[in-house]
Amino acid sequence: MTAATLSAELLRAEGDAVDEAARRLRAGALVAFPTETVYGLGADAANAGAVARLYAAKGRPSFNPLIAHVAQLEHARILGRFNDIAERLARSFWPGPLTLVLPKAETCSVAELATAGLDSIAIRVPAHPVARALLAEFGGPVVAPSANRSGHVSPTTAAHVRADLGDQIDMILDAGPAQVGLESTIVACLGDASILLRAGGVPRDAIEAAAGASLGSSGGREGVNPLAPGQLASHYAPGKPLRLDANSVKRGEALLAFGPALPPGAENAALVLNLSPHGDLTEAAARLFSHLRALDASVAAAIAAMPVPEQGLGEAINDRLRRAAAPRT
Ligand code: TXA
Ligand code: MG
Numbered sequence: 001m002t003a004a005t006l007s008a009e010l011l012r013a014e015g016d017a018v019d020e021a022a023r024r025l026r027a028g029a030l031v032a033f034p035t036e037t038v039y040g041l042g043a044d045a046a047n048a049g050a051v052a053r054l055y056a057a058k059g060r061p062s063f064n065p066l067i068a069h070v071a072q073l074e075h076a077r078i079l080g081r082f083n084d085i086a087e088r089l090a091r092s093f094w095p096g097p098l099t100l101v102l103p104k105a106e107t108c109s110v111a112e113l114a115t116a117g118l119d120s121i122a123i124r125v126p127a128h129p130v131a132r133a134l135l136a137e138f139g140g141p142v143v144a145p146s147a148n149r150s151g152h153v154s155p156t157t158a159a160h161v162r163a164d165l166g167d168q169i170d171m172i173l174d175a176g177p178a179q180v181g182l183e184s185t186i187v188a189c190l191g192d193a194s195i196l197l198r199a200g201g202v203p204r205d206a207i208e209a210a211a212g213a214s215l216g217s218s219g220g221r222e223g224v225n226p227l228a229p230g231q232l233a234s235h236y237a238p239g240k241p242l243r244l245d246a247n248s249v250k251r252g253e254a255l256l257a258f259g260p261a262l263p264p265g266a267e268n269a270a271l272v273l274n275l276s277p278h279g280d281l282t283e284a285a286a287r288l289f290s291h292l293r294a295l296d297a298s299v300a301a302a303i304a305a306m307p308v309p310e311q312g313l314g315e316a317i318n319d320r321l322r323r324a325a326a327p328r329t
Helices: 016-026 048-058 073-079 085-093 129-138 158-165 204-211 281-296 315-326
Strands: 009-012 030-033 040-043 068-069 098-103 120-123 173-174 183-188 193-200 253-257 272-274 302-305
Touching: 009 016, 009 048, 016 030, 016 129, 016 158, 016 173, 030 129, 040 048, 040 315, 068 272, 073 085, 073 120, 085 098, 085 193, 085 204, 129 281, 158 173, 193 204, 253 281, 253 315, 272 281, 281 302, 281 315
Parallel strands: 009 173, 030 173, 068 120, 098 183, 253 272, 253 302
Antiparallel strands: 030 040, 098 120, 183 193
């Protein structure tokens, strides 16, 4: 496989396409597939060579560990050790947009490269029917970061994946737009306290209710968080500058709107895209990354983003917006 000459085959995820994707994963290929959160770039987690190609395709710093995706809780037990809270969270939210960081089990087959040499491992059981079918057919763990070039916003359609990685990977399974639109929530269950490492598709209050305890915060908002090495402040950066909490639109700006009332200057904006005209945070999450991509591709010089309430999924939406606005690292 010579990465430079690859051109990804884009297949509707139906008929034999999922079986073919599993065969290619077994052969060490890179296959992008839909999950309910965002599209992932999959590789056989036990194949260090495939994992190395995956890092190269993404242009990702190799100290950033990956999430191992499995078809069901029983497979997750082979990879990580569950304490009581992890057990409760898995039963409440799997399959679904939750990732658990657990102590690595003795039986863990995931390549050291994929966990960046840590003695913990991030595990997720996704809910998307195509992801579940692929993982069941493949039969082992598949590591899958979001299928974007490192530093770009995560892909919520197969077209986003092709735009970012089309010449670097083998195959893209297309099942239409991702429903949740934000990456999974990541919770570390490594000791007595459970810690929220990344806000995401399951809101904090739902997790705290299921855990019967409040979550500690990683405090890694600004810069590198030692617990979640991938959480660089500028991780979700569009190419254009992004201005937060905009209550007006300046000359040359495009507007990322939220809710029914637009701020002054919106009538002169280069482009207005609304996350949710009636202020629904679930709808806003599903549209966030595709709107950011479209605004970034517009003629505007910069993007102004209206405030989004910090409740429910708003915590994760605001986290991604703050990262998109952060100085580039
Ligand atoms: O929704 C999602 O989680 C998507 C879909 C494809 O499943 N995947 C995803 O993967 O967002 P990625 O690689 O873009 O983000 C994984 C995050 C990174 O910030 C990484 O640092 C963190 O998980 N992570 C992975 N293993 C970890 C570990 N052992 N300890 C702490 N953080 C870890
Ligand atoms: Mg990512």
